[in-house]
Amino acid sequence: MAFTITPISLIALSITSKSNAQELPPDQVIQSMYAGVANIHGYQAIPKVYRPIPPGFNTSCGPMVKLNAFYCRRDHSIYISIPMVRWAYQYGDAALAYVIGHEYAHAMQNVYKFNSNNGPISELQADCLAGFYMAAVQNLVFDNRDIAEVRSFAYALGDFSNVWTEHHGTPKQRVAAVTFGMRANSPVRCKL
Template sequence: MPFTGFPAIETPAGETPAVTAPASPCEGEDGQTFLSDVRLARCLTEWFWEGRFQQDGRTYQPITRFVAYNGYDGPSCGAEPSVPNNAFYCPDGHFIAFDSVWLQELYDQTGDGSVYVVIPHELGHAVQALLGTRFTFNVDRELQADCYAGATLGGLIQAGVLKEDEGDDGELLANLEAAGDPTDAWWSPDAHGSPERRQSSFTQGFTGGVSAC
């Protein structure tokens, strides 16, 4: 999923631009390594939401921290300690933390798409918190975060800042499958939805945009 850079602001031939284009917020990240991809996924996703919020006359609040941890040494969220092999958004402090050893393993095994599913999904929870969205069942919260992740990637590809590699589609969907619950126990408090439901939510956002979520 190569980063193609932000689109140049076009000015008619012969005219000098009246304003200088703002510096790319993701400058210095080439997406060539795991850590750069992770930072890029965060930066691009927040850039996407900043624009969306602006369109709606709102102000997006960037997360306050983006914490990489290893196994059990992650930050706690309220009274909840962080656990290995996980990534999470914490509303208490508005931050995201991820087990970077686990995420890098996913990245090495399944490709960079893993990062572009996990990070936008967690930032989707940040967006839900900012919007104050309420859910009856946790699974609805999770499926909407998958939908937001799809909308983010679709939007970034549409904006020309991300280019889809051949096979990315399958990669992204495979990641959701790996992260899907083994059963569709949607009533369970930690339910994330079956692989099929997660994939279809993601696709719904990818093709229909944020309003489809």
């Protein structure tokens, strides 16, 4: 299943935590975050989003790994696996918004040549940009519980393998990067 968001008016949505109110369904989180971030960039260079994708689904960048979300430069698309959506929702709907922001950040890094490095610096920069996007989108509101969801999920996504080619940063680095981005007043502040 694929979709492309076009400029639309969205009613102000509130992403809330489990203890606050009913969480938004994944499609609504994905579409709202995607539209909000696309609006920041004036709907230029918008990647397609394919979700939820079953493990093994063939993308232009190879088969979908079970627990993954990624930006594929070959077809300028974002792919999100079903298990990744489920894992994010174990932390809350704001965690899924963070995943969307992170992958959208990779698309913008590529389009605007923000950082072509594929190492941990690029990943932490994408975390920072995801935080900036979450704070800047006008069609979503994140409360303190949502921020805690994002920080907890960022920590869970961290790793310690400096030799692994897909190293994204340690748990503390990922939390620091997304938190810094939420406080940044410009995406340029995320340039590492």
